[in-house]
Amino acid sequence: MSEYQYYEFQAIDRTLTEKERTEIGNWSSRTTPSSTQAIFTYSYGQFPKSAKKVVEKFFDAMLYLSNWGTKQLIFRLPRTIVDGELLTPYCFSDMVSISVIEGYAILDICFSDEEGGGWIDGEGWLSSLIPLRNDILNGDYRMLYLAWLHAINLAYDVDNCVDELEPPVPHNLQSITASLRSFIDLFEIDSDLVSAAAEASVSTYKESTLDIETEIAKLSAEERTDFLVRLAKGERHIDRLLLKRLRELSPGKMQADQNPKKRRNVAELLKSAHKISEQRKEQERRQAEQERIYKLEELAKQETELWGKITILIEQKKPKAYGEAVDILEDLRDLSKYKNQLDQFQLKIDHIHENYSMLPGLRSRLNRAGLTRART
Numbered sequence: 388m389s390e391y392q393y394y395e396f397q398a399i400d401r402t403l404t405e406k407e408r409t410e411i412g413n414w415s416s417r418t419t420p421s422s423t424q425a426i427f428t429y430s431y432g433q434f435p436k437s438a439k440k441v442v443e444k445f446f447d448a449m450l451y452l453s454n455w456g457t458k459q460l461i462f463r464l465p466r467t468i469v470d471g472e473l474l475t476p477y478c479f480s481d482m483v484s485i486s487v488i489e490g491y492a493i494l495d496i497c498f499s500d501e502e503g504g505g506w507i508d509g510e511g512w513l514s515s516l517i518p519l520r521n522d523i524l525n526g527d528y529r530m531l532y533l534a535w536l537h538a539i540n541l542a543y544d545v546d547n548c549v550d551e552l553e554p555p556v557p558h559n560l561q562s563i564t565a566s567l568r569s570f571i572d573l574f575e576i577d578s579d580l581v582s583a584a585a586e587a588s589v590s591t592y593k594e595s596t597l598d599i600e601t602e603i604a605k606l607s608a609e610e611r612t613d614f615l616v617r618l619a620k621g622e623r624h625i626d627r628l629l630l631k632r633l634r635e636l637s638p639g640k641m642q643a644d645q646n647p648k649k650r651r652n653v654a655e656l657l658k659s660a661h662k663i664s665e666q667r668k669e670q671e672r673r674q675a676e677q678e679r680i681y682k683l684e685e686l687a688k689q690e691t692e693l694w695g696k697i698t699i700l701i702e703q704k705k706p707k708a709y710g711e712a713v714d715i716l717e718d719l720r721d722l723s724k725y726k727n728q729l730d731q732f733q734l735k736i737d738h739i740h741e742n743y744s745m746l747p748g749l750r751s752r753l754n755r756a757g758l759t760r761a762r763t
Contacts (some may be wrong), residue, residue: 391454393509394427394434397517398448398467400623407445428509437702439495443488448520450513456500458514462520463490465624467567468631469524477531479538494523497542498574511568515569522566524627526634529557530570536584537576539653549654553584556650560588579667583659586649602633683725686718693719694735701739706748713752720757720758 402422403411411420415434418428442449442461451459468469471492474485485494501673519530535554542548560581563571571581603611609634617625620682651659686693693715715738721730736753740760743749753759 390430391452392427392429392694393432393450394438395450395509395513396425396441396446397448397513398423398445399520403445411441411445426509429442439493443493445599448517450509450516452507452509454507454510457497458499459495459497460516460570461496462494462523464494464520464523465627466490466492467624468627469480474531477528477535479535480542482538482541483531484533487650494531496574496695498537500575502628504680512569512573516566518564518566519570520586524631526631527557527559528555529560529567532557532560532584533567533570533576534574536580536656537574539656539751540580549652549657551653553587553652553656554648555589556584558589560585561590565748575707577660579664580656580660583656586659587649598637599633602636605636679721680725683722686722687726690719690722697739701743701746701749704746707751709746709752712749713756713758716753716758717756737761 403420408420408422411425412418415427417429418425438449438451438459439461442463447463449459449461451457466487467490469492471485471487474492474494478484482496482498484495486495522530526584532554539548539551565580566750570576571578606614614629614632697715698711700708700715720729720732723729736758737760740750740753
């Protein structure tokens, strides 16, 4: 299988200048950058730059995918809005990390599947994940928690961290948005582990619409003047900073559980996930059994008609008809087991072998399906 690498960069908080687009375009003939995006794909060769450095200088988000199993998501977050100390608890090994450069915190999420990945088309994924960056800027750390959760599940030395406590559990972890679903699907995060983690998440919280007029009235005259002056000067992110301040004043802001006494350790999470997995599998088994019984009972209503159809199909003496006849016989065998009538079924199979002994194609299909003649 040929190699495949996909790099997509997006600028969110500002557009690229013409000079920047020219510089990026000169890196490779594989891309024609727009004012907000640059995409590079490779079936051989390598990206000529450090992807992380490119994000630090030009972009706010990057997604990297390879067909050998590496998946990487990077967000550049303005430090005026995010508190790096609140993000740090969600870091784990080199799979989820935070680094700081002037003015920004760089969130780097990178997972590699040692068994190799399948072919995955990169287009469209980053756009579906971009809202998660806004969530983080608004203090919603559900994606960060899920990244930590996946990291501890993949850790080769997980036995050495079973006593480690989980980071603060965000509210509404039971509520999986479309963007969180994309994140879970892309990185193949264990759904049972997500369900286990959500058990400790506050689910009664509902984010209310921010009443901007009411919250602005709570600002002091000095704060209002300060925001207006900074806005007039064109300070970047001033709108987000104002909204952040207003959310702090609002009683319905989203926050993570900061009480360490309520947190579980890794061993407890894994044990809970295993229990949920077993319950899910048992429920799926019961549902499958119910569906099987329903199918057999419906089949029983057509049993006489189906035996007649089998004879008609065999008489056609065509390979396709033989195949269809054998498929029906396999269903009727299941029905005979359900009705405890295997002896009667075997008698009919013996008659088919006896009556059509000169049809080797039919006999071959019957034998491959285990529909053999009874030994005497």
